[in-house]
Amino acid sequence: MKASSTIPTAVAEPRYVSVKQAAAYLQVNEWSIRQMIIRGDLTAFRYGPRLLRVDLTELDALLAAGTTR
DSSP states (O other): OOOOOOOOOOOOOOOEEOHHHHHHHHTSOHHHHHHHHHHTSSOEEEETTTEEEEEHHHHHHHHHHTOOO
16 A cells, blocks of 8 residues: 655735734824725724734735735
């Protein structure tokens, strides 16, 4: 019987940051991040009634696409 070998796949782990940290990362205003969330350009994850987090991988994708206005 042949032993099955598993090949590790590169899956990006989500790295979540606050709205304030996301704004600093993109060098934009916090309001701009909130508007991107409202427009649907950016996904926000809510933890509790007030805490929002944004995935840095998604921010990198926005930077690569050039759609951070």
